[in-house]
Amino acid sequence: MIPLSAYVAVSAVLFITGLLGVLIRRNFIIVLMAVEIMLNAANINLVAFSHYLESMAGQLVALFIIAIAAGEAAVGLAIIIVVFRGKISTNVDEMNLLKW
Amino acid sequence: MSDLTDLLIKLIPIFPLLAVISNGLLGGRYSHDVAHRLAWGSVGLSFLCTIGVFTDILRTGAAHEVIAYQWIFGGDLTINLAYLVDPLTCVMLLVVTGVGFLIHVYSVGYMHGEAGFTRFFTYMNLFMVAMLLLVMGNNYVVLFIGWEGVGLCSYLLIGYYYEKVSAAKAATKAFVVNRIGDAGFLLAIFLVFVNFKTLDYTKVFAQVGQLSPEMATAIALCLLVGAIGKSAQLPLYTWLPDAMEGPTPVSALIHAATMVTAGVYMIVRNHAIFDLSPTAMGIVGMIGGCTALFAATIGLVQTDIKRVLAYSTVSQLGYMFLGCGIGAYTAAIFHLMTHSFFKALLFLSAGSVIHALSGEQDIRKMGGLSKKIPWTYRLFLIGTIAIAGLPPFAGFWSKDEIMAHAFTHHHYLLYGMAAIGALLTSFYMFRLTYLTFYGSSRMDHHTKEHVHESPMVMVGPLMALGLLSLVGGLILGFPPEHGWLHKFLGPVAGIAGEHEAGAGLVFLLMGAATAIALVGWGLAHVLYSVRPATADGWAAKFSGAYTTLLNKYYVDELYDFLFVEPIKRWGELLDWFDRTVVDGMVRGVGQLADWGSAGSTWFEKHAIYAGLNVIGYGNHLAAREGRKMQSGMVQHYAAIIVAGLFLLALVVQIVIQM
Numbered sequence: 001m002i003p004l005s006a007y008v009a010v011s012a013v014l015f016i017t018g019l020l021g022v023l024i025r026r027n028f029i030i031v032l033m034a035v036e037i038m039l040n041a042a043n044i045n046l047v048a049f050s051h052y053l054e055s056m057a058g059q060l061v062a063l064f065i066i067a068i069a070a071g072e073a074a075v076g077l078a079i080i081i082v083v084f085r086g087k088i089s090t091n092v093d094e095m096n097l098l099k100w
Numbered sequence: 101m102s103d104l105t106d107l108l109i110k111l112i113p114i115f116p117l118l119a120v121i122s123n124g125l126l127g128g129r130y131s132h133d134v135a136h137r138l139a140w141g142s143v144g145l146s147f148l149c150t151i152g153v154f155t156d157i158l159r160t161g162a163a164h165e166v167i168a169y170q171w172i173f174g175g176d177l178t179i180n181l182a183y184l185v186d187p188l189t190c191v192m193l194l195v196v197t198g199v200g201f202l203i204h205v206y207s208v209g210y211m212h213g214e215a216g217f218t219r220f221f222t223y224m225n226l227f228m229v230a231m232l233l234l235v236m237g238n239n240y241v242v243l244f245i246g247w248e249g250v251g252l253c254s255y256l257l258i259g260y261y262y263e264k265v266s267a268a269k270a271a272t273k274a275f276v277v278n279r280i281g282d283a284g285f286l287l288a289i290f291l292v293f294v295n296f297k298t299l300d301y302t303k304v305f306a307q308v309g310q311l312s313p314e315m316a317t318a319i320a321l322c323l324l325v326g327a328i329g330k331s332a333q334l335p336l337y338t339w340l341p342d343a344m345e346g347p348t349p350v351s352a353l354i355h356a357a358t359m360v361t362a363g364v365y366m367i368v369r370n371h372a373i374f375d376l377s378p379t380a381m382g383i384v385g386m387i388g389g390c391t392a393l394f395a396a397t398i399g400l401v402q403t404d405i406k407r408v409l410a411y412s413t414v415s416q417l418g419y420m421f422l423g424c425g426i427g428a429y430t431a432a433i434f435h436l437m438t439h440s441f442f443k444a445l446l447f448l449s450a451g452s453v454i455h456a457l458s459g460e461q462d463i464r465k466m467g468g469l470s471k472k473i474p475w476t477y478r479l480f481l482i483g484t485i486a487i488a489g490l491p492p493f494a495g496f497w498s499k500d501e502i503m504a505h506a507f508t509h510h511h512y513l514l515y516g517m518a519a520i521g522a523l524l525t526s527f528y529m530f531r532l533t534y535l536t537f538y539g540s541s542r543m544d545h546h547t548k549e550h551v552h553e554s555p556m557v558m559v560g561p562l563m564a565l566g567l568l569s570l571v572g573g574l575i576l577g578f579p580p581e582h583g584w585l586h587k588f589l590g591p592v593a594g595i596a597g598e599h600e601a602g603a604g605l606v607f608l609l610m611g612a613a614t615a616i617a618l619v620g621w622g623l624a625h626v627l628y629s630v631r632p633a634t635a636d637g638w639a640a641k642f643s644g645a646y647t648t649l650l651n652k653y654y655v656d657e658l659y660d661f662l663f664v665e666p667i668k669r670w671g672e673l674l675d676w677f678d679r680t681v682v683d684g685m686v687r688g689v690g691q692l693a694d695w696g697s698a699g700s701t702w703f704e705k706h707a708i709y710a711g712l713n714v715i716g717y718g719n720h721l722a723a724r725e726g727r728k729m730q731s732g733m734v735q736h737y738a739a740i741i742v743a744g745l746f747l748l749a750l751v752v753q754i755v756i757q758m
Contacts (some may be wrong), residue, residue, distance in 0.1 A: 023739050031734075096732030 007048035014041035027084070028090040032076045039069045105156040106166045108149040109185050112193065113236065115142035115149075116228040123225065127218035139221035139550065140204035143228055147197040154190050161187075161591065165238055165302070172241075176297045184238030184301055188592040191433060192235040192365055195440050199357045200228055202561035206448050207279070207349040209558035210455060220260060227253035231358050235365060239299040240289045243366070247285065247330065250359045251278045257354060259348040270342035277339040281329015285366075288322035292316070295303060313377060320373050320380035323366060324387075331363030333421055337414045337654055344406040348451030354414050356447050357440035364420040364436050368429045375427070385425020389517035392418030396524035400531070400755040401639075401649045404461050408532050413443055414485065415521060419502055422514055428505040430589045434577050435498035437585070441572050442486035442495055445565035449480035452554040452562065453536060457547050463532060468541040472551045475559050477537045479566040484533045486569040488526035489617045491610070494573035500613045501580050507609055515660045521615055526620025534628035535710075543675045580606065 014037055018040055021034025043062045050058025080090065119142035123135050155439050163186035172179040185193070204224060211220050230249025237243045251274075259271030289299065293314060295302045311319075327333070332340035354360070367374060367384065374380055390414045399411035416439050423432030452459055456473050470477040470747070486493035489500065499522065506515040541548060553559070577583035627635040639646045648654070729740075 019742060022741070023735055091735055095734065 004048055004052045005015070011045040011048070013039075014044065017041075026091050028080050028091055028092050029077075030062045031092060032073065033081070035076075036073065037071055039065055039072075062095060103671070105153055105164055108152045109164055109183050109236070111140035111148045112149045112153070112197070112634050114231040115145040116225040116232070118142060119225045120222055120229060123218050123222040124326055125659055127222060130260050131712065132217045135218040135221055135587050136204075136208045139225050140201060140208065142225060143197060143201045146228070146232070147726070149199045150190075150193045150197045153185055154194060157187060157190050158183065158588070160678070163592075164185075167695065171327050171550045177293075177299075179241045179243060179299060180237060182238040182241055182300075183236040183242075185236060185586050186592050188365075188433065191437065193232070195361075195437055196228070196231050196235060196358050199440050199565070200231075200353060203349050203353040203357070203444060203448065204344070206451075206561040207347075208560070209555045210349055210451055211347065214347075216260070220257075223253055223256045224350075224353065224750060227354060227359070231362075233438065234362055238301055239303075240292060242300055243369075244285065244289060247326070247362065247366075248282065248355070250362065251275065251282070251330070253276075254273065254343065254354050254359055257350040258343045258681050260346050260350065267345040270339075274339040274343050277336050278329045281326045281336055284322045284325025284329070285327075288319050288326060291319045291322060301369065308372045308376065311376060311379050316405045317379050320370075322368055322385065323373070324380060324384055327363030327366050327421075328387065329363075330366075331360050331417045331421070333363070333387050333418060334394060335655075337395065338393060338659060339440070339679040341407050341410040341416055341652070344410050345551050348406065348447060348454060352444045352447035352451070353412070355410065355441040355553050357524045360413065360417060361420070361440065362435045364417065364424060364432055365421050365682045367421070368433055371424070371429050374424070381425050381427065385511065388418045388421025388423070389514045389521075390418070391415065392422060392521040393517045393524070396521045398649055398652050399470040399528040400524060401646060403464050405453065405463050405466075405532065405536065406447070406461055408447055408463075408528060409443070410452060412446075412525065412529065413439075415525060416487070417442065418521070419499060420516060422506065422518060423502040426502075426506050426509055426511050426514065428502055430586050431498065431501040431505055431581075433589060434583075435495075435502060436587050438486070438494035438498040438569070438573050441565055442493075443481045445479060445562060445569050446483035446487065448562055448565065449483060449665050452476040452558055453480070455554050455558070457543065458550055460543070460547060463535040465541070465542050465544070465547075466536045467539045468537070469551070471535040475553060476562070479559075479562045480537070481533060482566045482569050484529045486573075488529050488620060489514050489522055490615055490621075491547075491614060492571075492574050494569045494571070496613065496617075497573035497577045497583075500610055503613060504580065504606060504609045508605065519612070521614045522613065523620045526617040527624050530621045530624035531628050534624055538629055539632065541715070577669075580610075582634060655674075 018034045018036075018038030018041060021037065022031050025031055025034065028069040043065055046062045046065070050056065050062070083095060084090060119138045122138055123615040127135050153164070163184060165182060165184050167180045167182040169181040171181050180754060183189075199248050204221075207220070207224065211217055214220065227250060228245045230253055232246070233242055234246025234250060237246060255271045255275040258274050261267045262271075292304060293299055295311060296307060298304060302709060309314075329336045334336050340355060340360065344351055346355070374384065395411045395418060397413035400417065402408045416435070420432045420435050420439070423429070423435060452473065453466070453469065453476060456469070456476065459464065460466065482493070486495040489496045491497075499518075502519045503515055503522070506512075543551070627638075651657070729736075
């Protein structure tokens with residue numbers, strides 16, 4: 001029987017990995033992937049607690065998140081393509097037009 | 101009946117007041133005809149009311165005290181706008197409204213076509229209001245209000261032709277000289293209040309016995325100063341001759357018949373105080389006698405028809421003061437009445453002459469007018485005879501009574517002065533008549549062609565006054581000392597003291613007075629009709645005396661030198677002091693404020709602005725640096741969100757642990 005803490009630890013490691021990816025990596029696509037990792041870290045957490053608490057609600061929310069993540073990836077990629085057409089670059093640092 | 105009388109008394113001053121308000125405020129909106137009708141109509145109504153009051157008092161003999169309005173009350177002081185109408189007031193009211201009415205009517209003709217016609221009548225009516233308050237007041241304050249009011253109207257009417265410099269100066273002179281007298285009068289009022297704690301005549305005179313002789317003398321002398329100023333006695337008479345700059349009806353009404361007699365009225369009204377002080381009485385008599393003589397000598401040589409009459413007025417007022425000074429109060433009031441008749445007559449006739457000659461006032465440029473303006477001539481002659489004192493004309497009875505009283509009460513010096521004054525009066529008045537109406541004409545051709553008799557509206561009042569001058573003395577004061585007026589005034593003015601002189605002496609004195617008047621007439625007749633050259637010869641022979649008289653004893657020059665110039669120089673000194681020292685201080689203060697404001701400007705610029713700048717610059721810096729947070733870089737935002745998340749978690753952790 002794998003204890004709950006192991007799941008939570010894996011989830012935390014995954015989340016930190018994703019977070020660092022979002023904060024550190026410059027490539028827009030990699031940032032998008034890091035966001036997906038963070039979402040999945042959340043999913044693991046949800047499913048683990050669902051099992052632990054013997055409630056199906058967590059697993060349901062996880063399913064919703066998977067669906068939304070698919071949509072998010074689609075929209076995100078579409079934005080990246082549009083931006084890339086203008087900038088010929090996927091460097092996040094160059095995407096700074098929304099400042100003062 | 102008594103209520104009706106009280107009502108009539110209240111109404112007397114109201115009619116002219118209403119006319120003043122109407123003419124003064126709305127006079128410009130309606131025609132001159134309406135204005136003058138309001139003016140003389142209102143005075144006429146007052147006269148009718150006066151007659152009503154008079155008949156009542158004549159029947160009952162009781163004085164009426166009417167409170168028209170409660171005015172000032174507090175502590176010891178109660179002053180009402182209240183009237184006291186006793187026989188003395190009644191006599192004054194009859195003179196003021198009666199003669200005033202005639203002069204108002206006359207003015208309609210005289211002032212016809214003058215600029216400021218309505219203004220003239222407004223001032224005249226205002227004068228009537230003030231004069232009525234003066235004679236009707238039951239206390240010193242109302243008397244003083246009237247006193248100042250008539251002074252003001254005198255000023256306004258002397259300066260009626262205000263664009264004329266001499267008129268404006270004469271008005272100022274009259275006002276300023278009167279102020280000197282008024283100061284004395286005010287002091288007297290203060291003294292009365294301090295001593296009696298009241299200002300009502302009846303209460304004051306009821307307890308007048310408590311006065312110490314010194315205090316009585318002080319009050320009497322202060323009152324006398326006021327009377328001297330108003331009635332143009334020595335040494336404050338100089339304003340009256342100059343006052344002739346006003347229109348002639350003004351001279352007749354204010355400067356002959358009514359206002360200038362206010363001093364006499366005031367002394368008679370206060371005779372209870374004067375009686376206590378033989379010193380003050382002596383001074384009153386002396387001033388009267390000196391003025392009567394002094395002014396008469398100046399009148400001898402004056403060449404302006406109105407100025408001769410003005411000096412004659414001063415002289416006649418001197419007789420009234422003389423009468424007051426020897427205790428002949430009834431005689432003084434008697435002379436006041438007859439004088440107001442014949443002097444108003446003389447002034448108005450002179451006005452008629454001036455009117456006929458298109459404004460000429462110099463008797464050297466008249467002559468031979470008796471045929472051309474016969475009515476004016478006849479009436480002027482009546483006035484002349486009346487003032488000269490030939491029986492049975494009005495002036496004879498009153499003047500003779502004063503002189504007889506002086507003689508029988510052993511004031512021989514005063515009698516002598518009055519007798520010489522009477523001689524001079526007779527002389528200069530007949531001189532005036534001869535030069536104006538007899539001999540050959542000395543007018544220039546242009547004036548001569550325009551000579552015309554005055555219209556009926558002017559001659560009518562003259563006739564009424566002529567009649568009064570003719571028979572007024574007989575009706576009022578015959579037989580001497582026991583006439584109607586004496587009985588009427590007896591309760592108020594005191595009955596003339598009994599004297600041991602027999603009827604023989606009285607007739608002798610009357611004869612002497614008549615002889616004196618005749619001698620004056622004869623002298624004038626010789627000098628100005630029979631042998632006109634003699635007058636010039638005498639003038640040349642006594643040129644020193646003649647020039648002195650012509651220049652009025654240089655009194656004006658003396659006053660200029662003694663008072664006016666030093667005061668002017670003192671004024672200049674004060675002006676200099678004001679300009680340099682006071683203004684210097686003011687400017688210094690201004691300079692200080694200037695410097696202060698400069699300092700505060702500097703402070704504001706350098707300290708306050710700096711402070712504000714620091715704040716502004718701080719904000720600026722904060723904004724400049726702060727905006728850098730908004731880099732537009734997604735990862736920065738994400739990092740901040742994460743940092744915030746951690747911070748939040750930390751706070752929650754701490755809160756839970758607590």
